[in-house]
Each structure stands twice: as C-alpha cells, then as structure tokens.
Amino acid sequence: MKNRREEIRNYSKNINLLYVEDDVVSQEYTLKFLSPMFENIILANNGEDGFNKFLHNKVDIVITDINMPKLNGIEMIKKIQNENRNCYFIILSQHDESDIFLQSINLNVDGYILKPFSFDELLNSLEKVIEKFKLEYEAKNHKYYIEQYLNLMDQSNIISKTDTEGIITYVNDSFCKISGYKREEVIGKKHNITRHHENPNELYEEMWHTLKVKEESWEGVIKNQSKSGSTYYVRTIITPIKNIKNEIVEYFVVRDNLNTVVDDKKFLFEKIEENELSILVVLQIDEFDMLDKFYNASTVEKVEKNFAFQLLSYLPKEYSFVNVYSVGNGSFALLTEFEDFNKSELSLEKYLNDFVENVKKSNLEFEDMEFDLNITVSYAIGKYMLYEDAKEGLENALKQKTKVSFSNDSSIIASKEAKENLEMIKTVKIALDNFNIVSYFQPIINNKTKEVEKYESLVRLIDENGEILSPFHFLNISKKGSYYNKITQRVLENSFKILKTINTKLSINISAVDIENEQTRTQIFTLLEQHKGEANRIIFELLEDENVQDFEVIKDFIREIKSKGVQIAIDDFGAGYSNFERILEFSPDILKIDGSLVKNIEKDPFSRNIVETIVLFAQKQNIETIAEYVENETIFNILNEIGVDYSQGYYFGKPEELEQRNK
Incomplete structure (x- = not known):
C-alpha cells in the first residue's frame, strides 16, 4: 500500500482535495490516511460548510459523507455540480439503500464506499480518480499546447x-x-x-x-x-x-x-527594378566586425540570423516593410515602394529613429545568451544606383557617428576565445540570477589624520565554486552584452544599502555608458531621492570612455546630481582619456590620480613630476586629490610630502565586505 500511496502523492501535488465529514473521530482517522498523499486538503464539518469552502477555493476532488447536518452530501454534490462539472466525487456512506446509490449514479460520482470501510477500498477509488484526473489534465495540456503551436504557426507563417x-x-x-x-x-x-x-x-x-x-x-x-x-x-x-x-x-x-530574410542581393535588385520609386533602408549592426574577436563563426552566424528573423518585430507598428534582405557582415536592407509608404503620412526620419530606439531597447536572446543590439541606419529614395547611395550613406554615418543616420554603439561581441567568453557570459548570468554580484569596500584615508573618511565601492562576482572574481575577469565582456547595465544596477543597490552601516562618505564608480543609459540614470535619481538626507555622503567616480555618444547628457547629469549635494570624482586621472580640458567640462570635486603613476613614484622621477603637477593644479582649483595603489609606507610618505589629500591602497586596507549579503 505504501508504494501505491507514494505514486498518488507524486501526481497529487497540484490537486486540491475537499474532505467533508461531520464525525470528529472519522475525520481524524481518515485525515491521517489522506495527509501523506495530498499536500492541499481543505476540511469541512458539514455539507453547507463544504459548499461554502468549495466556492472560495479551487477544488479538484471531493470526498464526502452522506448523512450530515444543515446540508447532506447528496445535496451538496448537486450544488457543487451546478457551479462546476469538472470536480471528482467519492462518497463515504453508512447507507446501502438503493435509492441513495441510484442518486449517486445519476450524479456520476466516481466512487461509492460503504462505512465502515478499509483504507484499501478508499485507495482503489483514489487511484481511479487520480488516473482520470491525470488523463484529463494531460488532454487539456495537449490541447493547450496544440492551440499555442497552431496560433504561433498562423502568426509566423503564410x-x-x-x-x-x-x-x-x-x-x-x-x-x-x-x-x-x-x-x-x-x-x-x-x-x-x-x-x-x-x-x-x-x-x-x-x-x-x-x-x-x-x-x-x-x-x-x-x-x-x-x-x-x-x-x-x-x-x-x-x-x-x-x-x-x-x-x-x-x-x-x-x-x-523569403522576403523576410533573403540572402541573395539579386532579389533585392530585382525588386528595386520592379518599382517606379523605392525607399531603401540599409542598416548595420554596429561594430559587427568585432564579433570575430570574441566568438566563433557559428555563434556569429547565429547572432546574425536571429537578429534577421526578429528584425521586422522592431519596426514601428504604424507601417510594416515586407521585404528584408541580408546583405552580409551584419548588414540588412528594407525595401518598400515610396508611394506605399507615403500613404501612411508618416515622417520617414521619425519612423527610422523609432526603429533604432526599438532595437536599442530590445534584447536578442538565444541559447541562454542575451545581447543588447544597436544599429546605424541610412536610407535613400530613388531607383537607379539606389543601393550604392544608401550603402555609401551608411559608411559615412558609421565613420562620422552622425545623428542623422542614427549612429549608436554596438553591444555585439565575438572572439577567437569564444569558449572562454561564452563561459564567462554564462557565469555572469548565473551570478546575477543568484545575487552573487556583490560589492566590496576599500577604505580611503585622510593623509594628515590617517583616519578612514571614505570607502570606495568595488564590484566583485562570486562564481558557482565560491571563487571571488575581480572586474578584470568579467566587466569588459559584460559591457558587450545586456548584463553590464544589470551589474551597474546591482552595484548601485548594494552601495546605497551600505550607507546604513558606515558613517563615512561612499565613492561609487559609474561610466559614461552608465550615464547615457536612461534606465540607470532613473535608478540613480530614485536612490538619491530615497536617501536624500545622505546624498552629501555620495561620490560618483566617473570612469571615462572614448566612446561617449552625448557629452551634453553627461554634463546635464553631473549638474543635476551636484545640485543634490553629490560630489564628482574623475577616476584614473593622468592616464587614458582624462585631461585638463575635461575638468573644465565636468567641474569635479575630486581627482583620483592614476595608479600607474603612484606605484612607480618611488623610482620614476617622471611619474613623480606628473603627480606633483596634478596636485598643484588641483590645489589651485580647490579640488581634492586621492592617490590609488598606495602599497607601502615609502609611497605614502612621498605622496604626503607632495600634498596629496587622501590615499587608497593595500597599505591601509584591502577591499572587503562590510556586511552580510542578503540573498
């Protein structure tokens, strides 16, 4: 019997059982038998109580006595069947009269067991009911799946x-x-x-x-x-x-x-010749040539094909192109008759701008991978040399990154080290799903007092083996997919949460890419509003990037957060893209001196001269300075002598967690 009960339990997890019995002894006795098989048992003490509980709960099987006060079992079953014909019923009765039995038959009950009964009898009835339930459930599922498949086929095929x-x-x-x-x-x-x-x-x-x-x-x-x-x-x-x-x-x-994705240009040229006047839109997945550096040829092809098959879904609903042509190397063409589009009374430039935005907001997903895509678009109107004109316009737009052709950054990635990169993308996704993107905090000390006055929030990833990875291993590759923005959002959440634990200032890294992302900007302003009493403890370290699309967005962002009391630091100053001209644009409160200059300051006079120049400039502009990579006392003493305000490095403390992560 034990094995039979286990089999029922394996299938009864999603089944709700209503047990109606007025006799307390029988109730307790039978519940001991039913409880190991059913997780969801609803108990009622009489027929009226049973009907009310049926009305307020999802019920699949009813086991009921006949002789009960207020409403007997037969009357209760009739009322339930008037509400729902999809219930199964098992009657436990002390009556063997033929009229009650006939009433039960007419009600199509699924089991009729005379009291006193053996549990083997009840088990037999339950097995039959569960088998019916199972068959009906699978039939419904099968029908539901078929309807979905047919609907999908009807929508996606001719x-x-x-x-x-x-x-x-x-x-x-x-x-x-x-x-x-x-x-x-x-x-x-x-x-x-x-x-x-x-x-x-x-x-x-x-x-x-x-x-x-x-x-x-x-x-x-x-x-x-x-x-x-x-x-x-x-x-x-x-x-x-x-x-x-x-x-x-x-x-x-x-x-x-095939007009949705045609891989042969001759079909495109034939179509252009058929039309008196055409609109040809040529688009390119930005930086598609970078794919070979990260993924293998098979993955590159899948990215291109999956994007091609979803391309029409990104178009604004007001007008739909019929023809989509793949013209190679991440380039595609859309073609329509000029007069046909003209009837829509749409602005072509706005239509294409919305198209580009739709692509930017969407994610391309396949095989557990997810990509943010951006495209550059060029269009031409005419008949002769139409493709050549549109292609030339696209090439110019890619070079100049002009807004007219909707030039945007690409997030597609690819490489010879495809396997390693794919594994890392998978690791990042798992870490995000399991809240294993965490923040470590490194102290920043005042050089005069040697007291901790700030902490820098530094992102870390904990992989499936519990190994802690620094950003070097995962951040750049995350920038090429949709995960980078999610990592930034997780870091912001972690960082603002730590304000409750520390009483110092907190420095958080953000890049130009983060600031240009509207969702990230919105999150930052929301967090600042939620913590407006502590905004003056926040420092945003700006990580510069040569691929900045819109400096005005960045400058507006800086002005707005500074008005809320937030400070701005320029990170890695003295190297990369940092320069004195940028200081005029961003008006920072702090310069963080690049670590490559600091760690060589003992032996390299050139590094020392640069640091001294930066400090002198900062002092004249009333800007604080922080030196990174302070690894020993000698470096600290040199920096203190030069006049650097703050130091950060292993000499004073490694990055560490300041609180238990809340998963």
Whole structure:
C-alpha cells in the first residue's frame, strides 16, 4: 500500500482535495490516511460548510459523507455540480439503500464506499480518480499546447489549405497580406492565382507527382506574384492530409516568406527594378566586425540570423516593410515602394529613429545568451544606383557617428576565445540570477589624520565554486552584452544599502555608458531621492570612455546630481582619456590620480613630476586629490610630502565586505 500511496502523492501535488465529514473521530482517522498523499486538503464539518469552502477555493476532488447536518452530501454534490462539472466525487456512506446509490449514479460520482470501510477500498477509488484526473489534465495540456503551436504557426507563417483538386478552402491573414488578395477573392479559386509566369511547368508537374502519386510532402522555393503584380519568394511545404481510411482529403500549405530574410542581393535588385520609386533602408549592426574577436563563426552566424528573423518585430507598428534582405557582415536592407509608404503620412526620419530606439531597447536572446543590439541606419529614395547611395550613406554615418543616420554603439561581441567568453557570459548570468554580484569596500584615508573618511565601492562576482572574481575577469565582456547595465544596477543597490552601516562618505564608480543609459540614470535619481538626507555622503567616480555618444547628457547629469549635494570624482586621472580640458567640462570635486603613476613614484622621477603637477593644479582649483595603489609606507610618505589629500591602497586596507549579503 505504501508504494501505491507514494505514486498518488507524486501526481497529487497540484490537486486540491475537499474532505467533508461531520464525525470528529472519522475525520481524524481518515485525515491521517489522506495527509501523506495530498499536500492541499481543505476540511469541512458539514455539507453547507463544504459548499461554502468549495466556492472560495479551487477544488479538484471531493470526498464526502452522506448523512450530515444543515446540508447532506447528496445535496451538496448537486450544488457543487451546478457551479462546476469538472470536480471528482467519492462518497463515504453508512447507507446501502438503493435509492441513495441510484442518486449517486445519476450524479456520476466516481466512487461509492460503504462505512465502515478499509483504507484499501478508499485507495482503489483514489487511484481511479487520480488516473482520470491525470488523463484529463494531460488532454487539456495537449490541447493547450496544440492551440499555442497552431496560433504561433498562423502568426509566423503564410498558411493556406486546398481540396484535392487544388481549390483554396482557407487562407490566413499573412497569405492575404503578402499576396494582396482578400479572402473572398481567393477562397474557391485555384492555387495558381498567385503563380508567377516565369515558373516552369515542370516545377508544378513534379510537385503534383510528389503529392498525388507518391502521397508525400513537397518542399521547395516558389516565385509568386501578388495581385498588384509584384514578385515575392516563399519557401513552401505542402503536406497531404489523410483521413482514418488513409485517403487524402486536403492539402495543407505552409510558406516561409523569403522576403523576410533573403540572402541573395539579386532579389533585392530585382525588386528595386520592379518599382517606379523605392525607399531603401540599409542598416548595420554596429561594430559587427568585432564579433570575430570574441566568438566563433557559428555563434556569429547565429547572432546574425536571429537578429534577421526578429528584425521586422522592431519596426514601428504604424507601417510594416515586407521585404528584408541580408546583405552580409551584419548588414540588412528594407525595401518598400515610396508611394506605399507615403500613404501612411508618416515622417520617414521619425519612423527610422523609432526603429533604432526599438532595437536599442530590445534584447536578442538565444541559447541562454542575451545581447543588447544597436544599429546605424541610412536610407535613400530613388531607383537607379539606389543601393550604392544608401550603402555609401551608411559608411559615412558609421565613420562620422552622425545623428542623422542614427549612429549608436554596438553591444555585439565575438572572439577567437569564444569558449572562454561564452563561459564567462554564462557565469555572469548565473551570478546575477543568484545575487552573487556583490560589492566590496576599500577604505580611503585622510593623509594628515590617517583616519578612514571614505570607502570606495568595488564590484566583485562570486562564481558557482565560491571563487571571488575581480572586474578584470568579467566587466569588459559584460559591457558587450545586456548584463553590464544589470551589474551597474546591482552595484548601485548594494552601495546605497551600505550607507546604513558606515558613517563615512561612499565613492561609487559609474561610466559614461552608465550615464547615457536612461534606465540607470532613473535608478540613480530614485536612490538619491530615497536617501536624500545622505546624498552629501555620495561620490560618483566617473570612469571615462572614448566612446561617449552625448557629452551634453553627461554634463546635464553631473549638474543635476551636484545640485543634490553629490560630489564628482574623475577616476584614473593622468592616464587614458582624462585631461585638463575635461575638468573644465565636468567641474569635479575630486581627482583620483592614476595608479600607474603612484606605484612607480618611488623610482620614476617622471611619474613623480606628473603627480606633483596634478596636485598643484588641483590645489589651485580647490579640488581634492586621492592617490590609488598606495602599497607601502615609502609611497605614502612621498605622496604626503607632495600634498596629496587622501590615499587608497593595500597599505591601509584591502577591499572587503562590510556586511552580510542578503540573498
């Protein structure tokens, strides 16, 4: 019996059982038997109580006594069935009268057990009910899955049905859209209504031989002609549908619009020649050539294909291009007739700008990988040399990064070290999912007092083996996918949370990329509002980046947060892209002297001279200075002698957690 009860338990986790019994002894006795099998048991003390609890709970199985006060079991079952016919019922009764038994049969109860009963009898009834429940549940699931598949197929494919003579009996919306025909214009007509005159007769002879004689599916690419006379290509699968007697009763036709993703430029040029006047949009996945540096050829191809198949979904809903062409190396073309687009009364430039924004806001996901994509767009209107003009415009836009052509940064990544990078992306994703992106905090001391006056928040990743990784291992590769922004958001959350633990100032790193991200800016302002009494304890260290798209956004951001009492520090000053001109633009409160200058200051006079120059300049501008990589007492003494205000490094403390992480 134990094994049988375990089998029921394995399937009853999602089943809610209502047990109705007025006798306390029977109730306790039976519950001991039922409890190990069912996690969700609802107990009722009489028929009226049972019906009320049924109304307020999801109930799948009812086990009930007959003789009860207020409402007997038979009457309760009738009332429940009036509300829900999908319940299963098992009656436990002391009555063996034929009229009660007949009433139970008429109510289609699933089990009738006379008291006193053995648990083996109840177990037999439960097994039968569970088996019915299981079959019905699987049938519903199967039907639900089929409906979803059919709906997905109907939305993503061009579908039609014909009788055995090729007369059209059904077409979906996609068929009407691409062919230009309304349903009433094609239902009842032969399928050759869309046949292109250039297709050879041999194509159709071979098709019908496969379908009628061999009784097999036919597959191939067909050139079709729409109602307006334009050409479109479809990859077609025609399948014979048979009845139970194995007779063909109809043909089911599924087409994939090759105009959605066409890999041959000749189809594009043919289409341009057909139109009197066209709009050609050429777009490029930004920095697509970087793919070979991170991923293997197979991954690059998947990125390109997955983006191609989703491309139409990024277009604004007000107008849909039919033709999408893959022209190689992350470039694609959209083509439409000028007059057709002109009828929409849309601004082409705004339409394309919205298109670029839709791509930017979306994520490309496949095989547990996720990418932020950005594109550059160029367009041309005309007929002759149209592709060449649009392509030249795209190349110029990529070089100049002009707003006119909607130039944006790319987040696609690829490399020879594909395996390692893929593993690291996976590690980052797992860490984010498990709240293992954490913040460590390194003290910054006042050189005069040697007291800790600030901490810097430094991101760390804890991998599945518990190993703590520094940003060197994961941050750059995260910048190329959608995870970088999520890491920044997690760091901001961790950092503001620590304000409750420390009474010093807190320095948080943000990059130009972070500031340009609207979602990150919004999070920062929200956190500052939530902690407005402590905003004067926050320092944002600006990590500079040569790929800044809009300095005005950054300067506006700095002005706004400084108005809230936040300080700005320029990180790694004296190296990279930091320069004195940038100080005029950003008006920082603090300069963090680049560690490469500090760690060489003992032996390298040139490094010392640069540090002295920075400090002298900062003092004249009333800007504080912090030296990083202070590794020993000698370096500290030199910095103190020069006049550096603060020191940070292993000589004073390593980065560490200041509180237990809250998972």
